[in-house]
Amino acid sequence: MIDLSLLADGGMAWLDGSGPESHLVLSTRVRLARNLASHRFGTRTTEEEREAILAEVAAAAHSTGSLARAMEFRLDRLDPLDRMLLHERHLVSKELASPDAPRVRSAAALLVQDRTGAMVNEEDHLRLQGLHSGFDLKAVYQNVSRLDTELGQRLAFAFHPEFGYLTSCPTNVGTGLRASVLIHLPGLVLTKEINKVLHGLAQVGLTFRGLYGEGSEVVGNFFQLSNQTTLGQSEDDLLDHLGKMVERVIAHEEQARQVLRREAPGILEDKVWRAYGLLRYARSLSFEETMNLLSGVRLGAGLGLIPNLGFYTLNKLLVYTQPAHLASAAGGEVPESELPTRRARYVRQVLESEAERRG
Amino acid sequence: MIDLSLLADGGMAWLDGSGPESHLVLSTRVRLARNLASHRFGTRTTEEEREAILAEVAAAAHSTGSLARAMEFRLDRLDPLDRMLLHERHLVSKELASPDAPRVRSAAALLVQDRTGAMVNEEDHLRLQGLHSGFDLKAVYQNVSRLDTELGQRLAFAFHPEFGYLTSCPTNVGTGLRASVLIHLPGLVLTKEINKVLHGLAQVGLTFRGLYGEGSEVVGNFFQLSNQTTLGQSEDDLLDHLGKMVERVIAHEEQARQVLRREAPGILEDKVWRAYGLLRYARSLSFEETMNLLSGVRLGAGLGLIPNLGFYTLNKLLVYTQPAHLASAAGGEVPESELPTRRARYVRQVLESEAERRG
Numbered sequence: 001m002i003d004l005s006l007l008a009d010g011g012m013a014w015l016d017g018s019g020p021e022s023h024l025v026l027s028t029r030v031r032l033a034r035n036l037a038s039h040r041f042g043t044r045t046t047e048e049e050r051e052a053i054l055a056e057v058a059a060a061a062h063s064t065g066s067l068a069r070a071m072e073f074r075l076d077r078l079d080p081l082d083r084m085l086l087h088e089r090h091l092v093s094k095e096l097a098s099p100d101a102p103r104v105r106s107a108a109a110l111l112v113q114d115r116t117g118a119m120v121n122e123e124d125h126l127r128l129q130g131l132h133s134g135f136d137l138k139a140v141y142q143n144v145s146r147l148d149t150e151l152g153q154r155l156a157f158a159f160h161p162e163f164g165y166l167t168s169c170p171t172n173v174g175t176g177l178r179a180s181v182l183i184h185l186p187g188l189v190l191t192k193e194i195n196k197v198l199h200g201l202a203q204v205g206l207t208f209r210g211l212y213g214e215g216s217e218v219v220g221n222f223f224q225l226s227n228q229t230t231l232g233q234s235e236d237d238l239l240d241h242l243g244k245m246v247e248r249v250i251a252h253e254e255q256a257r258q259v260l261r262r263e264a265p266g267i268l269e270d271k272v273w274r275a276y277g278l279l280r281y282a283r284s285l286s287f288e289e290t291m292n293l294l295s296g297v298r299l300g301a302g303l304g305l306i307p308n309l310g311f312y313t314l315n316k317l318l319v320y321t322q323p324a325h326l327a328s329a330a331g332g333e334v335p336e337s338e339l340p341t342r343r344a345r346y347v348r349q350v351l352e353s354e355a356e357r358r359g
Numbered sequence: 360m361i362d363l364s365l366l367a368d369g370g371m372a373w374l375d376g377s378g379p380e381s382h383l384v385l386s387t388r389v390r391l392a393r394n395l396a397s398h399r400f401g402t403r404t405t406e407e408e409r410e411a412i413l414a415e416v417a418a419a420a421h422s423t424g425s426l427a428r429a430m431e432f433r434l435d436r437l438d439p440l441d442r443m444l445l446h447e448r449h450l451v452s453k454e455l456a457s458p459d460a461p462r463v464r465s466a467a468a469l470l471v472q473d474r475t476g477a478m479v480n481e482e483d484h485l486r487l488q489g490l491h492s493g494f495d496l497k498a499v500y501q502n503v504s505r506l507d508t509e510l511g512q513r514l515a516f517a518f519h520p521e522f523g524y525l526t527s528c529p530t531n532v533g534t535g536l537r538a539s540v541l542i543h544l545p546g547l548v549l550t551k552e553i554n555k556v557l558h559g560l561a562q563v564g565l566t567f568r569g570l571y572g573e574g575s576e577v578v579g580n581f582f583q584l585s586n587q588t589t590l591g592q593s594e595d596d597l598l599d600h601l602g603k604m605v606e607r608v609i610a611h612e613e614q615a616r617q618v619l620r621r622e623a624p625g626i627l628e629d630k631v632w633r634a635y636g637l638l639r640y641a642r643s644l645s646f647e648e649t650m651n652l653l654s655g656v657r658l659g660a661g662l663g664l665i666p667n668l669g670f671y672t673l674n675k676l677l678v679y680t681q682p683a684h685l686a687s688a689a690g691g692e693v694p695e696s697e698l699p700t701r702r703a704r705y706v707r708q709v710l711e712s713e714a715e716r717r718g
Contacts, residue, residue, distance in 0.1 A: 270643040
């Protein structure tokens with residue numbers, strides 16, 4: 001099994017709850033899709049070509065500042081469990097984590113250092129990415145952009161003067177940029193305003209996904225809001241637009257929470273404490289129920305109803321209660337049927353020690 | 360408001376969890392219906408007659424051993440809240456506790472000392488009663504029977520040589536005896552065996568009711584099992600029959616619990632701890648939910664799954680979470696809408712201090 005403790009923060013600085021608006025926004029991600037001009041794209045690459053691409057990228061990366069000390073994970077050589085672990089830490093896409101081995105291309109790799117990384121031989125030759133705690137679009141983009149510049153000086157990216165960066169899938173052509181903000185919106189869900197808000201976002205070119213990106217369902221009222229288009233606007237305009245829209249969503253969520261506090265304080269308090277009570281004592285928890293209960297507890301912590309419970313602890317629970325993390329803690333594969341009891345035990349221990357620590 | 364602390368144990372020795380089989384049986388009650396030969400029965404009595412009956416009974420009672428130091432409550436002069444309080448402590452019948460004032464007859468009274476008492480001017484002139492902790496038919500009957508003998512030496516009871524004791528309602532004629540055992544049967548409910556068992560009891564002349572006697576619904580899997588007939592058998596035979604049948608029910612319940620432990624230990628443990636978690640943290644609890652959660656926790660305590668939680672504490676919660684007890688704790692009437700939050704606060708405090716006390 002891989003040892004992620006070698007990463008400065010286990011690859012999880014993004015969930016430490018230190019960033020701006022951490023009570024609502026878990027993390028901000030920016031990724032840039034890039035391809036080498038000298039190689040065929042995506043599914044057209046041969047095994048040899050992919051090995052060559054990885055070799056070129058790795059050599060270039062290690063001479064940059066951003067990835068000079070990067071850890072390198074050969075995803076095609078990792079156990080499915082380890083790939084899943086990287087995915088659950090939001091370090092690699094679901095595509096590269098699939099337990100379905102044939103879908104992981106040969107020479108697929110992750111280079112990662114601090115909060116910046118690059119996936120190699122995913123859908124594109126390169127997916128540069130940055131992931132920060134809280135609502136922090138500018139800072140994340142700055143980091144990824146520096147890496148982009150550094151690599152661009154060493155590698156010839158496929159670039160078209162009219163269209164911009166060329167990518168495997170036309171939806172990414174142009175800036176190759178996708179920025180997303182992982183935000184917790186229980187107030188809008190409870191006040192039933194969420195559909196109106198999501199509909200509004202769609203009309204201004206934004207889209208939403210669940211906790212684990214494309215194709216993942218929304219659970220626990222966690223939404224990833226991101227830009228849908230990558231073409232026809234500058235990176236700054238795209239980020240600026242997304243940022244403004246997220247600010248509006250944050251304002252709506254805060255408003256919804258105030259409405260709940262004013263109109264139904266008793267129901268709200270009961271709801272969040274029941275969630276806490278179940279997490280604290282249940283002996284079996286499904287993934288979905290855990291996310292929903294964590295959502296309730298997070299809302300309570302955000303409103304100051306549950307004191308002495310840190311967002312870092314709650315964020316950590318989101319990740320460490322996932323199957324591969326539970327298996328990793330158990331030292332290896334765990335039968336599906338054992339996951340709910342292991343998950344409940346883990347949650348209990350964390351909340352107990354948090355209660356003791358914070359008294 | 361009345362001060363029940365003047366009763367040796369607040370009138371609640373029956374729930375102290377000290378009696379036989381206390382993990383399953385909360386209490387055993389025996390009552391004897393008696394009437395004075397010199398007065399008309401039930402609804403035919405006038406106000407003056409009822410005053411006379413009470414005076415005669417009280418004078419006789421105070422010269423007995425059993426009720427020499429009895430406290431006397433004039434139910435017709437008590438606040439509805441106080442009447443309810445006595446009912447919730449299982450000291451007077453629902454009929455005498457009704458908030459519906461006209462149904463409480465003038466001169467209705469309760470005399471009570473230790474675990475023995477007498478209701479006066481209820482359906483019959485006299486309802487002698489005993490209430491003990493646990494499964495203890497013989498001892499309860501002994502106490503009530505002593506009171507019956509003592510009063511019978513001082514008062515002329517209506518008695519027919521062929522039919523036995525005469526009562527207002529023909530269903531009580533004969534021995535005038537009703538014995539009931541308040542038993543907790545979550546195992547039989549969870550294994551869906553309960554209907555078969557209750558059907559079997561009906562076939563051998565027994566009946567069941569809820570926590571608060573005739574007409575009360577079964578909540579929290581608490582059943583009052585009692586004899587249906589009072590005629591044609593001696594008191595000893597009636598008690599012996601009920602006792603044997605309750606022993607069988609106890610055996611069935613124990614068996615059901617073993618089945619649950621064997622077949623679904625994880626589900627069982629999860630169920631009881633979730634109940635505990637909700638009681639410990641909810642901010643609003645309805646009466647019915649409280650009973651159901653207490654049922655789960657009681658099952659857990661009985662199976663040793665929840666350590667350090669006493670049956671006395673759990674039994675007390677059954678009584679003190681009732682409306683009149685919550686109002687009494689608040690110093691007077693409490694609006695219906697406030698009861699759920701007060702109930703939850705009370706339950707929380709009791710479980711917290713129990714956890715601290717038992718560490």
